[in-house]
Amino acid sequence: MLDLAARRREFPALTTRVHGHRLAYLDSAATALRPQFVIDAITRVSTHDAGSPSRSVHALAEAATEVVDTTRREVARFLGGAPDEVIFTSGTTASLNLVAQTWARANLARNDVVIVTELEHHSNLVPWQMICAEKGAELRIAPIDDTGHLDLDRISFDRAKLVAITHVSNVTGTIAPIAELARRAHAVGAVLVVDGAQAVAHLPIDVAALGCDFYAFSAHKLYGPTGTGILWGRTSILEAMPPWQGGGGMIATVGDLTSTYREVPTRFEAGTPNVLGIAGLGAAIQFTRTFDPRADEARAHAGLVAAVHAAGGRILGEPELAVVAFELPRVHPHDIATLADGEGVALRSGHHCAAPLHRRFSALASSRVSVGCYTDDDDVAQFAHALVKIREVFP
Ligand SMILES: Cc1ncc(COP(=O)(O)O)c(C=O)c1O
Structure with a gap:
């Protein structure tokens, strides 16, 4: 069974440098990265x-x-x-x-x-x-x-x-x-x-x-x-x-x-x-079939939830797995996505093709982080750090 570190090595896109940072790819719900085996x-x-x-x-x-x-x-x-x-x-x-x-x-x-x-x-x-x-x-x-x-x-x-x-x-x-x-x-x-x-x-x-x-x-x-x-x-x-x-x-x-x-x-x-x-x-x-990501994904997911809470964010619903969609008071989701990208963090902003659901939560849009089988503690830490930086720009 491939452990997390071995799994990460299978994904060439994870080696991409983004604005001088390591890539923390937290947009797998939009599209997941592809391993070399698939390529x-x-x-x-x-x-x-x-x-x-x-x-x-x-x-x-x-x-x-x-x-x-x-x-x-x-x-x-x-x-x-x-x-x-x-x-x-x-x-x-x-x-x-x-x-x-x-x-x-x-x-x-x-x-x-x-x-x-x-x-x-x-x-x-x-x-x-x-x-x-x-x-x-x-x-x-x-x-x-x-x-x-x-x-x-x-x-x-x-x-x-x-x-x-x-x-x-x-x-x-x-x-x-x-x-x-x-x-x-x-x-x-x-x-x-x-x-x-x-x-x-x-x-x-x-x-x-x-x-x-x-x-x-x-x-x-x-x-x-x-x-x-x-x-x-x-x-x-x-x-x-x-x-x-x-x-x-x-x-x-x-x-x-x-x-x-x-x-x-x-x-x-x-x-x-x-x-x-x-x-x-x-x-x-x-x-x-070569791995079971559930324990690693659950840990990463919990880490993302904790990071949003620490930044004073509001999470839409009580997510059980895969995604965490959130709002930060006084910060537009597109500003969050742009500033996060500057820190090497790929996340999504918008209504995620679910406009009625956003209305249900009285939100025009939200930011969303999501986990894949390659999401590790460093990704979570990089996201938490990006939120701190965003808070500095939009106190
Ligand atoms: C829940 C859900 N349904 C449907 C879709 C549409 O998938 P696709 O664009 O690959 O057809 C998505 C994609 O984001 C989704 O998240």
Whole structure:
């Protein structure tokens, strides 16, 4: 098992000097850094396994097909599902839109209800706003408490057809009770869609134990490349779903006026797949099997919380893992991010694509630090030091 120091050596980006300082990368929730193992896998496909998968039959194309097939099996094992339930997309956003544009378009009727929560990233809100407007369905927003948790007994599941929720919030860092939500959703015949973008790097995922019907995530939050993501869906549901985008690869027969479509998951993968991204995702999953970051991440997370408190900051919710979003009285989040960058600390400012959630906490924007498998005590100390410096500029 790779310990923290060994893990850090795997990430070339950590050697970057920023304004004369060592880099304290505290923005993994936006995008995680990539280890050399992932970079090498992408390079190998660019260099050697460079054909077009599932199309040409020459050796380079067969090698590319093998990359796609192997990664599909890796992802299935990672999530606890079957390979045929794994759809390659361009990211969490595309995965959630796929469910909205296929399952929801086919199954929602006027006055049906889609339930989301106050926690959602725009990617798990706007697609439901769009499809509800189109179908005349009602979008119901389940409230959270001040800690960032849902009170399930306050959610009405009346008329619900679909429930969509983030597994781990990218702002409050709270974990949603997915298994219990699945039970309640299924009791009224609704499907449960889970946005796993912030969960996959920090929690073991088992879609069977979670009981969800769809699970979406992005490779780039799991030490993989951008532009690649996954939609996992339950076979019986995928098989009843119409395709989304039409094009090469997803068809069985093409007539002049109509076509028939292939089996799942291929039916949902129109066009040449992103083989480079898929290779990187497969390598990223293999890489995460070489360590267990939970104890180190928990220590780093607690350190970040303590540093914000020591600087007199207000934390949004009571984060359990991954992220700490905060406000410093009298300091604009963009000033915090700029001054922190000057100290070599990479953090994020803004509404983190969760504007309604910021309104819920009466905040226009916030600053956010987040942990990865490489976050160490020096990163935490550098952040704490940066906050002291910021306080000197904005007392
Ligand atoms: C909770 C959550 N959902 C969805 C997304 C969207 O992911 P992507 O931009 O990779 O599609 C993010 C990215 O920040 C996120 O944090």
